[in-house]
Amino acid sequence: MPSLSRLLSRSAKPASIQRDSLRLTLEDGREIEVLRVRDPRARRIRLSVSERGARLTLPLRASLVSGDAFLQQHRAWLAAQIAAHGEAAPLQRGVTTQLPLRGVLHPLHWGSGRFSHVRMDDDGALTFVSPEHAGPAALQRALREFYEAQARADIGRWLPAYLPGLPRTPRRICLKVMSSQWGSLAPDGTLNLDLSLVLGAPSAFEYVLVHELCHLIHADHSRRFWSEVEARCPAWRDARDYFRDHGRRLKADLHALLA
Template sequence: MNPLRLLAGKPGAQARGTAREILSLTLDNGETVAVLRVRDPRARRIKLSVSERGARLTLPLRASEIAGERFVLEHGDWLMAQLAHNGNAAPALQPHATASIPLRGGDLPVTWHEGRALRLTMSDDGLQATVPANLRIASLRRALRDFYEAEARADIGRWLPPLLPTLPRPPARITLKVMSSQWGSLAPNGAVALDLALVLARPSAFEYVLVHELCHLIRADHSRAFWREVEQRFPAWRDERDYFKNEGRRAKAAMRALLTA
């Protein structure tokens, strides 16, 4: 089996819910933050909250959008403190303004160009972003997601072949998607799902998660026998587990801000 065929997959469909929209707001201190504005018929007052998913502004049906944005600005200091605490103080993607994007534990410089067609390409100097004058930010985010998926699949394509002979069977497929809390999972049918934010982490951490999920093809639990399988293939797994405790929230928040802000 060609291991690269396992890497195909489409992002999951967005769950249906109340009316929502991502805002990019500039606070009084000059910081630009991404806020999910939700128009909820059950809401009785304007509410601003922060979780690992980022900032959320909940509006009752009768509240105006201007009133909601004013509410965010009035609570800007509180918002930035909460975002920093939750690891969500990540900048939104801004054409011709974003100087770098995170990749493999570091910062990848971005050079912006004007052109007829949207195109993201790698060079020795970093990411070359060619964007048209009538660029739609949603199109740029989709292109950036495709770029990150291609980079992640390239990494997996290097790590997977040596691991396959040590497994009882290959994974049914490997998909990449944005996960809220998990870094990876193994479905009963043998399909592996990995968080796309792993490509923002240092490569050794990404490789560890891949090894971890593949070892569940041998042991479906987290018993001592399972961890022995992990350690045989990745002896430094404890270091990577500690890395995720310290840096995991930041990577997830950065990916969410870049792709949905």
């Protein structure tokens, strides 16, 4: 039986997650940055690649030396993952020459103006107007506003066709930068969609919208739910395959452009 003093003593503060970064030279001579995370919940050393880049996770008891050795042993795997999904480039004034939108890379031209904004020209090219002194935050904000406007235009075209068959309408639709999900439906009826959807194929974007709308009918992923999806989007399996092949790249591109 524990002593009274032990019961009354303050519990130890749980260990917090620690983060730092290191540089790794790949076999082809390229240098990349790897996020190193010491996580008290981790049970083993793990290496992963996401839209945010490479991440090395270490348990509390693992040494930095063992982590570095694990990273060196998996350099070839890491290079293959990066090659398979490509390296996303950040947004830079006068340097970025194309932007992804609706599954297509559109040519990008830069111009000077009093405030930062992006417009689409009649020929499909994009023009990014900004003051010469505009910093990265202003450029990223303008690009995000452009992508949100384009996404809302797409949703506005698709949504009216699906509303009549729903028990209720969404409370509101929010566009977010989501790390893993493509969409979600909150208990209050708020429908959240990942902003990176507008970078990819419109058919895949529309499928995610349909998927989340069908959760207004069935909150689970039961057979009845998928029947509702199938009735509205017969090609939903093609969209699922599209995300499997291109989803990581979409999220990586958006993160690099807006982060």
